[in-house]
Amino acid sequence: MWIFAALVFPAQRKWSSIVNMADSGVTDGPEKKNDIERAKNEGKDLSKEEKQRLRKEKKHQKKSKEKKDEKAPQETPSAVPAPAPLPVPASESPVPADKPAKSKAELKAERRARQEAERASKQNKKGEVGQQVATGKTKAPQSELQPVVKRLPEHIQADNPDVLKKLAKKLERQQTPGYNATTKAKIPLRSDYGRKVSLFSHLHQYSRKAPLTQQLSIPSTVIHPAIVRLGLQYSHGIVAGSNARSVALLHAFKQVIRDYSTPPNEELSRDLVNKLKPYISFLNQCRPLSASMGNAIKYIKKEISNIPSHCKEEEAKSKLVNCIECYINEKIILAAKAIAKYSIEKISDGDVILIYGCSSLVNHILCEALEKRRKFRVIVVDSRPRLEGREALRRLVQRGISCTYVLISAVPYILPEVSKVFLGAHALLANGYVMSRVGTSQIALVAKAFNVPVLVCCETYKFCERVQTDSFVSNELDDPDDLIVTRKGKTHLEDWQQVDSLGLLNLVYDVTPPDFVDLVITDLGMIPCTSVPVVLRVKSVDQ
Amino acid sequence: MNLLQTTTFGAVDVRVGSRMNEEELVEYFRDQLRKDPDTASAVAAIRTLLEFLKRDKGETILGLRESLTWARDCLTEVDSSVAVSSGGELFLRFISLTSLENQDLSRCKKVMEERGELFLEKISMSRTKVAKLCHTFIKDAAKILTHSYSRVVLRVLEKAAAEKKRFSVYVTESQPDLAGRHMAEALRKLNVPVTVVLDAAVGYVLEKVDLVIVGAEGVVESGGIINKIGTYQTAVCSKAHNKPFYVVAESFKFVRLYPLNQQDVPDKFKYKADTLKTVPNLSDEHPMIDYTPPSLITLLFTDLGVLTPSAVSDELIKLYL
Numbered sequence: 069m070w071i072f073a074a075l076v077f078p079a080q081r082k083w084s085s086i087v088n089m090a091d092s093g094v095t096d097g098p099e100k101k102n103d104i105e106r107a108k109n110e111g112k113d114l115s116k117e118e119k120q121r122l123r124k125e126k127k128h129q130k131k132s133k134e135k136k137d138e139k140a141p142q143e144t145p146s147a148v149p150a151p152a153p154l155p156v157p158a159s160e161s162p163v164p165a166d167k168p169a170k171s172k173a174e175l176k177a178e179r180r181a182r183q184e185a186e187r188a189s190k191q192n193k194k195g196e197v198g199q200q201v202a203t204g205k206t207k208a209p210q211s212e213l214q215p216v217v218k219r220l221p222e223h224i225q226a227d228n229p230d231v232l233k234k235l236a237k238k239l240e241r242q243q244t245p246g247y248n249a250t251t252k253a254k255i256p257l258r259s260d261y262g263r264k265v266s267l268f269s270h271l272h273q274y275s276r277k278a279p280l281t282q283q284l285s286i287p288s289t290v291i292h293p294a295i296v297r298l299g300l301q302y303s304h305g306i307v308a309g310s311n312a313r314s315v316a317l318l319h320a321f322k323q324v325i326r327d328y329s330t331p332p333n334e335e336l337s338r339d340l341v342n343k344l345k346p347y348i349s350f351l352n353q354c355r356p357l358s359a360s361m362g363n364a365i366k367y368i369k370k371e372i373s374n375i376p377s378h379c380k381e382e383e384a385k386s387k388l389v390n391c392i393e394c395y396i397n398e399k400i401i402l403a404a405k406a407i408a409k410y411s412i413e414k415i416s417d418g419d420v421i422l423i424y425g426c427s428s429l430v431n432h433i434l435c436e437a438l439e440k441r442r443k444f445r446v447i448v449v450d451s452r453p454r455l456e457g458r459e460a461l462r463r464l465v466q467r468g469i470s471c472t473y474v475l476i477s478a479v480p481y482i483l484p485e486v487s488k489v490f491l492g493a494h495a496l497l498a499n500g501y502v503m504s505r506v507g508t509s510q511i512a513l514v515a516k517a518f519n520v521p522v523l524v525c526c527e528t529y530k531f532c533e534r535v536q537t538d539s540f541v542s543n544e545l546d547d548p549d550d551l552i553v554t555r556k557g558k559t560h561l562e563d564w565q566q567v568d569s570l571g572l573l574n575l576v577y578d579v580t581p582p583d584f585v586d587l588v589i590t591d592l593g594m595i596p597c598t599s600v601p602v603v604l605r606v607k608s609v610d611q
Numbered sequence: 612m613n614l615l616q617t618t619t620f621g622a623v624d625v626r627v628g629s630r631m632n633e634e635e636l637v638e639y640f641r642d643q644l645r646k647d648p649d650t651a652s653a654v655a656a657i658r659t660l661l662e663f664l665k666r667d668k669g670e671t672i673l674g675l676r677e678s679l680t681w682a683r684d685c686l687t688e689v690d691s692s693v694a695v696s697s698g699g700e701l702f703l704r705f706i707s708l709t710s711l712e713n714q715d716l717s718r719c720k721k722v723m724e725e726r727g728e729l730f731l732e733k734i735s736m737s738r739t740k741v742a743k744l745c746h747t748f749i750k751d752a753a754k755i756l757t758h759s760y761s762r763v764v765l766r767v768l769e770k771a772a773a774e775k776k777r778f779s780v781y782v783t784e785s786q787p788d789l790a791g792r793h794m795a796e797a798l799r800k801l802n803v804p805v806t807v808v809l810d811a812a813v814g815y816v817l818e819k820v821d822l823v824i825v826g827a828e829g830v831v832e833s834g835g836i837i838n839k840i841g842t843y844q845t846a847v848c849s850k851a852h853n854k855p856f857y858v859v860a861e862s863f864k865f866v867r868l869y870p871l872n873q874q875d876v877p878d879k880f881k882y883k884a885d886t887l888k889t890v891p892n893l894s895d896e897h898p899m900i901d902y903t904p905p906s907l908i909t910l911l912f913t914d915l916g917v918l919t920p921s922a923v924s925d926e927l928i929k930l931y932l
């Protein structure tokens with residue numbers, strides 16, 4: 069039941085906020101304020117409905133203040149004609165804002181009556197079904213017999229205008245609570261650039277030349293400067309690679325926590341999580357979050373909400389900073405050491421190892437193997453437009469490992485020489501598929517055809533619960549202008565946007581099926597690709 | 612090398628009292644094998660280790676564990692098969708999995724001994740369990756192909772014959788030790804029609820055969836198996852002919868190895884113990900075992916149940932963690 073509540077609540081809040089936006093703002097009577105005070109003091113003793121009611125009231129208060137200042141109901145036209153498929157329960161139908169004739173008291177009474185009726189109907193429904201009233205978007209009507217339609221995540225619905233509108237609204241609303249609404253600071257929505265290939269039109273495609281920060285107003289009090297800097301670094305590719313991105317994110321969050329001070333009448337555990345939400349949205353707009361970043365954020369949120377309420381602020385902040393440092397140390401640095409230890413067992417003298425792109429983990433393993441005096445040579449495979457292999461080549465040659473450099477088109481040519489293939493991973497999915505830089509599945513396929521063993525190295529914090537069987541559904545599109553190349557002063561694709569039938573596709577990730585992978589080396593040991601769900605199960609038991 | 616290891620411990624003195632030394636250990640082991648030729652060599656090894664534990668006069672738990680490890684290494688020198696190594700490892704893990712917080716050493720030892728007996732009892736039942744699971748897959752009028760001499764496969768076929776099923780068996784000769792003929796003899800005693808074929812004739816015979824059953828010396832983490840040389844060939848041919856390839860193995864044969872290909876299997880398993888010690892250049896010798904990857908295996912029958920190769924890793928994690 070509590071799990072249901074947890075799932076339902078976030079959506080519930082959206083609904084109530086839409087409702088409240090439509091109403092003309094009214095402040096609540098004093099008895100409601102008392103309720104809130106009492107509720108705060110009691111904390112966990114509140115029942116579900118009371119908490120819900122409290123949240124609604126809070127939102128209501130905020131919105132009412134906004135309405136008073138702004139006056140212009142610019143939000144109402146977008147909120148009132150709610151998207152068609154949404155099942156609007158009768159009791160919550162938005163009241164048009166052009167009824168200033170009614171007095172405040174009447175409106176308040178009306179609203180309260182409506183809420184009571186709604187709550188009563190909810191109680192009845194709960195008695196039958198055990199599930200709460202319409203939670204927005206595309207959910208099938210609640211009955212035990214009909215299955216609930218799963219909600220698609222927003223980032224793969226870029227061609228659905230309703231979803232975009234919702235996203236815009238969500239970003240506008242994500243202001244840090246308590247700030248003066250007149251600053252009008254909000255997280256900007258990044259717009260897509262260029263013509264997208266139709267098969268991938270459901271994904272966002274941004275241009276690097278139009279960074280999100282240009283749309284931010286100054287002073288931007290909503291977003292912490294460390295996060296702004298991080299967002300810029302992500303969108304320009306200055307910080308790239310899943311480990312680097314996660315570590316940078318965690319360091320930025322450490323800074324945020326250090327600079328954070330709890331506003332009066334708020335609890336650190338709840339307020340800080342709310343503060344982090346706009347930052348995460350902002351970073352998501354700069355560059356879609358990776359699976360490793362997602363897991364790190366989940367961990368931080370859990371740690372924050374587990375802070376006991378009696379903890380003093382300084383103590384709590386230092387505890388959180390400590391937690392983050394532990395996480396980085398355990399899951400990334402020590403994991404790399406453990407993986408290197410296992411991998412070195414698999415590297416024998418005289419080996420010819422093939423690597424693709426620049427994976428920090430694989431580079432680390434090869435350097436460690438060199439220190440342990442293994443005799444091997446490396447073939448670095450690279451591909452356009454990122455040409456990350458050059459970076460790997462530079463690092464390995466600096467250490468004194470003998471390397472060969474080829475482009476991906478030459479892989480079948482050199483594979484007969486190769487004895488092993490080492491690949492890094494961006495994430496490992498629950499059905500055993502490996503999500504990695506585009507081109508990885510190609511190499512695994514050709515290696516399988518030549519019977520060369522393929523080893524994937526991945527830390528356990530990159531394991532995610534998602535299931536994917538193809539690279540289309542959930543991917544990332546990079547700036548299409550990267551594909552344009554100038555040779556001998558001629559740039560043929562300069563005006564690609566003018567040509568109607570031409571689309572440029574710059575994919576970032578692809579998925580490799582487990583049949584092509586022989587072994588996955590993690591910090592827990594060497595496992596076959598099909599055992600990833602076992603590790604996820606073991607991990608969830610531990611936590 | 613082993614003596615050097617033992618003399619560095621604090622409280623344990625190697626030559627004092629009635630503690631088993633190396634010769635006694637080896638003698639006991641060989642004795643066990645001789646007494647009951649039908650038991651797996653791993654079971655004999657575990658019995659030996661249990662006896663060693665009983666007679667050990669160590670003063671500390673750490674010393675006890677060290678000396679058990681030393682004893683297990685001794686045994687692997689005598690019989691370098693994968694099963695002895697894995698059986699020994701699992702035995703050690705099983706007995707030390709108890710909470711040894713008891714201050715009193717003798718009580719700890721008693722607990723360890725009891726657990727050792729329990730372990731031994733469990734694994735002696737394992738072959739029967741495997742036979743019970745597997746015989747249902749042998750249909751009436753089936754033609755079975757098997758490789759070399761395996762006591763587990765023999766037990767399975769015994770059970771199937773006892774269930775009044777009619778089937779005939781093709782056995783490969785299995786050079787260089789001709790263990791296949793041994794298997795054929797045993798099957799003839801059960802009144803099962805049996806034909807001995809050359810190792811090279813496996814591809815020829817497979818079109819007549821309905822299923823292939825082999826034993827295993829070791830089951831590795833990937834779900835593949837290590838077995839007598841020639842198994843890999845049989846597996847590849849049966850895949851090409853689309854015939855099911857079944858493996859029967861007890862759970863104490865599960866080992867924490869992960870070979871990527873034939874080359875990756877450690878040398879100490881490939882050759883007999885005597886060969887490893889006497890011959891200077893191993894590349895002239897024929898390996899006694901090979902590795903069959905999990906993609907060629909249909910199902911594994913173990914006392915933990917009927918498993919697909921990918922489930923083996925799951926079971927291993929449960930056993931070892």
